[in-house]
Ligand SMILES: NC(=O)c1ccc[n+]([C@@H]2O[C@H](COP(=O)([O-])OP(=O)(O)OC[C@H]3O[C@@H](n4cnc5c(N)ncnc54)[C@H](O)[C@@H]3O)[C@@H](O)[C@H]2O)c1
């Protein structure tokens with residue numbers, strides 16, 4: 001079951017750039033690290049993600065690129081809600097747990113969570129959390145691009161952000 005509308009129109013994927021060449025180039029694009037969570041009828045799940053960006057502020061909308069082979073995929077699509085938890089420098093180990101092959105209960109046991117308005121788990125000490133409803137999606141290659149309407153934002157004070165750059169974690173603003 002899939003509660004989010006998905007556009008099936010194929011996207012032109014022709015490119016002469018190799019997969020490895022693209023990854024090597026992308027490794028030079030530093031990015032904030034997020035833990036994206038969901039909960040609902042399909043259960044609780046979460047994964048680490050750098051492919052997150054702002055789409056528009058009117059209405060407040062984010063996009064997330066989710067690999068369709070990820071263990072969280074069905075839960076995210078069936079629940080139709082996600083919370084984007086932006087990590088601080090204190091969350092390096094948590095990111096590794098949510099980015100690896102760790103069982104879901106072990107991932108969530110490593111931190112404190114609260115419930116956002118959508119029911120998705122909010123990381124208690126995140127830099128900022130965006131609680132969202134998924135309104136549209138589009139498949140592109142291996143990934144599904146999720147367009148997410150922001151329902152609630154919670155911000156907190158934190159010294160430093162967690163950034164992923166050149167295949168390693170870095171602390172920004174420490
Ligand atoms: N967008 C993503 O899906 C994404 C992003 C970052 C990391 N990852 C996962 O973490 C692993 C380790 O990443 P790494 O940065 O240490 O080394 P890497 O060489 O595998 O990836 C380098 C960069 O390429 C991009 N990338 C990697 N896999 C991708 C994918 N399947 N689709 C689109 N972009 C992708 C990301 O920007 C990544 O930081 C990756 O192999 C992947 O499984 C996935």
Ligand SMILES: Cc1cc2c(cc1C)N(C[C@H](O)[C@H](O)[C@H](O)COP(=O)(O)O)c1[nH]c(=O)[nH]c(=O)c1N2
Pocket residue numbers: 033046047048049050051052065066067069070071072095096098099100101102164
């Ligand atoms: C730093 C970093 C950044 C990302 C990821 C990993 C790491 C370590 N992963 C991979 C994602 O977290 C991973 O596929 C799942 O958590 C593990 O897969 P399983 O749950 O075991 O299937 C990932 N996956 C994805 O679909 N979109 C993304 O933007 C990212 N970004």
